[in-house]
Amino acid sequence: MLAFDPGDINSVLAGVENGRLTPSQALEALRDVSCGGAGRSGKAVCPPGLPPADERGCQAAHEGTWPLHQAMAELDSLVGLEKVKSLVREIVAYVRIQRIRAQRLLASDPLVLHMIFSGNPGTGKTTCARILGKIFKEMGVLEKGHLVEVERADLVGEYIGHTAQKTREQIKRAMGGILFIDEAYSLARGGEKDFGKEAIDTLVKAMEDYKDRLILILAGYREEMASFIRSNPGLRSRFPVHIEFPDYTIEELIKIAQLMLKRREYKLDPEALFELRGILVSKIAKNEDNTGNARLVRNIIERAVRRQALRLADKPDLSREELMLIRREDISEGP
Amino acid sequence: MRRCIIVGKPNVGKTLFLLALAESLRVKNISLLRELPDGKRMAVSYDIREAARHLVDPAPHTTRCLQSVILDLPAGKGRKRVEIIDTTGLSEGVHRDPGVRKSMAQTLAALQSSDLIVHIIDAAAAGRGMDEPPVGEVDQEICNYARLRGGYCIVANKMDIPGADKGLKQLVQTLPPGVRVFPVSALRRRGILEVRTYVGSQL
Ligand SMILES: Nc1nc2c(ncn2[C@@H]2O[C@H](COP(=O)(O)OP(=O)(O)OP(=O)(O)O)[C@@H](O)[C@H]2O)c(=O)[nH]1
Ligand SMILES: [Mg+2]
Numbered sequence: 001m002l003a004f005d006p007g008d009i010n011s012v013l014a015g016v017e018n019g020r021l022t023p024s025q026a027l028e029a030l031r032d033v034s035c036g037g038a039g040r041s042g043k044a045v046c047p048p049g050l051p052p053a054d055e056r057g058c059q060a061a062h063e064g065t066w067p068l069h070q071a072m073a074e075l076d077s078l079v080g081l082e083k084v085k086s087l088v089r090e091i092v093a094y095v096r097i098q099r100i101r102a103q104r105l106l107a108s109d110p111l112v113l114h115m116i117f118s119g120n121p122g123t124g125k126t127t128c129a130r131i132l133g134k135i136f137k138e139m140g141v142l143e144k145g146h147l148v149e150v151e152r153a154d155l156v157g158e159y160i161g162h163t164a165q166k167t168r169e170q171i172k173r174a175m176g177g178i179l180f181i182d183e184a185y186s187l188a189r190g191g192e193k194d195f196g197k198e199a200i201d202t203l204v205k206a207m208e209d210y211k212d213r214l215i216l217i218l219a220g221y222r223e224e225m226a227s228f229i230r231s232n233p234g235l236r237s238r239f240p241v242h243i244e245f246p247d248y249t250i251e252e253l254i255k256i257a258q259l260m261l262k263r264r265e266y267k268l269d270p271e272a273l274f275e276l277r278g279i280l281v282s283k284i285a286k287n288e289d290n291t292g293n294a295r296l297v298r299n300i301i302e303r304a305v306r307r308q309a310l311r312l313a314d315k316p317d318l319s320r321e322e323l324m325l326i327r328r329e330d331i332s333e334g335p
Numbered sequence: 336m337r338r339c340i341i342v343g344k345p346n347v348g349k350t351l352f353l354l355a356l357a358e359s360l361r362v363k364n365i366s367l368l369r370e371l372p373d374g375k376r377m378a379v380s381y382d383i384r385e386a387a388r389h390l391v392d393p394a395p396h397t398t399r400c401l402q403s404v405i406l407d408l409p410a411g412k413g414r415k416r417v418e419i420i421d422t423t424g425l426s427e428g429v430h431r432d433p434g435v436r437k438s439m440a441q442t443l444a445a446l447q448s449s450d451l452i453v454h455i456i457d458a459a460a461a462g463r464g465m466d467e468p469p470v471g472e473v474d475q476e477i478c479n480y481a482r483l484r485g486g487y488c489i490v491a492n493k494m495d496i497p498g499a500d501k502g503l504k505q506l507v508q509t510l511p512p513g514v515r516v517f518p519v520s521a522l523r524r525r526g527i528l529e530v531r532t533y534v535g536s537q538l
């Protein structure tokens with residue numbers, strides 16, 4: 001039961017008066033009301049004196065609102081990921097148009113937004129999922145839009161029935177938001193007898209039972225995910241959105257490093273930048289683990305910050321510039 | 336008569352802005368019609384030079400009712416008579432004083448029936464916050480609500496305080512596109528004319 005009837009102005013005002021609603025919540029409800037039900041509450045009430053919702057462009061009740069704009073800006077501020085960004089934009093446009101079509105009583109597809117994210121670790125999958133949650137919340141697709149990040153061990157149990165129970169618990173936590181399953185292919189690891197299968201079945205059932213309240217994202221390495229989907233043909237149609245996260249290029253990795261440092265009020269001197277580029281080039285050439293991902297950069301930067309501190313620790317009279325500057329000798333490849 | 340409502344968080348300078356607006360039109364004696372949350376009405380009037388002393392205060396929730404003034408705004412060649420309404424500030428969270436809550440509900444009700452919304456934000460406070468969004472949930476929701484209604488602008492007030500320019504910049508960066516923002520100092524009477532012209536043109 002809701003604490004108020006979101007379609008009724010007086011009940012919203014009474015909610016503020018008796019302390020069941022904050023002014024922000026009330027404004028959100030009033031926004032829906034003034035928009036003739038284009039918003040979350042779905043009730044078509046028009047306050048007196050206003051033209052009908054359609055003429056005011058109210059289909060867009062949740063488009064262009066402040067937090068949505070912020071979430072999109074956050075997405076834009078991520079380094080690289082151009083394909084991902086344009087795909088997200090496509091999804092947002094699609095959701096909006098399906099909504100408007102439904103309002104105009106045109107045939108509209110039910111929104112199925114379960115996704116597969118494939119790519120190496122540290123390529124921005126979780127970050128994107130978190131931002132998508134915010135976007136969907138603001139568009140009214142999800143009630144809360146929070147992200148619950150799990151892996152095999154959070155879903156799979158030790159005895160029969162245990163797995164279903166554990167999986168259901170995570171589903172419950174994610175209700176109204178996104179359930180993000182990292183290294184999802186590992187659910188199919190042990191073959192037919194493995195409890196991973198039970199987790200998959202429970203997830204598939206939840207997707208049907210809570211169609212409008214939960215979005216599932218399966219994430220993992222590209223090849224592994226591809227063969228996982230191939231071996232579970234039922235999954236393909238249930239996860240209509242596929243997003244590939246490519247490795248970052250060297251230039252993008254350097255941009256990420258500089259952004260991380262800037263946020264912490266450090267900067268690289270040109271020699272240090274040269275050194276960093278050298279390390280990245282050689283790592284990528286050797287095709288070592290972690291190459292092309294942001295975690296590699298994060299490690300190098302964190303180490304550099306510690307080494308700089310060590311270098312400066314015994315020096316008297318430190319200038320502001322010195323405190324900010326990361327030099328060549330602070331940059332190192334490994335621990 | 337068209338109604339323009341002034342809303343915002345407590346203490347952002349709504350009342351002082353109303354007075355500055357009246358003063359810019361050479362009002363000598365300001366007559367305010369007060370409507371209390373319980374529906375009672377009364378009229379008060381002050382010498383414009385004295386009014387701030389009675390109505391403006393550094394403490395939040397100084398204003399706990401609707402108080403409106405009727406002004407003849409210059410519009411085109413002539414003048415347009417409009418009602419400008421000062422309101423109780425909308426605070427974050429649930430306020431613990433039931434009286435204040437009732438007054439805030441009154442603000443929201445008046446918001447529903449107004450033709451133009453002037454949303455005041457304390458730019459100095461926005462610049463002070465280290466946290467990312469320069470304004471909190473209430474301001475965001477006021478903006479979300481008001482944008483849909485058409486006839487909406489933001490007044491970034493207290494621009495005379497050092498650091499307010501930073502707040503203004505952050506504010507403008509995070510705003511959804513198409514929202515008008517006017518930098519103002521109600522205290523130093525700066526930027527009032529621009530808002531006045533906008534209000535006149537919108538009503
Ligand atoms: N420096 C500076 N102070 C201002 C400005 N505008 C308002 N103030 C101060 O901010 C405080 C609050 O001003 P009010 O006009 O009472 O604000 P309000 O929004 O009506 O506040 P409530 O009625 O309590 O919600 C007072 O101390 C004012 O002097 C401004 O432009 N610059
Ligand atoms: Mg006031």
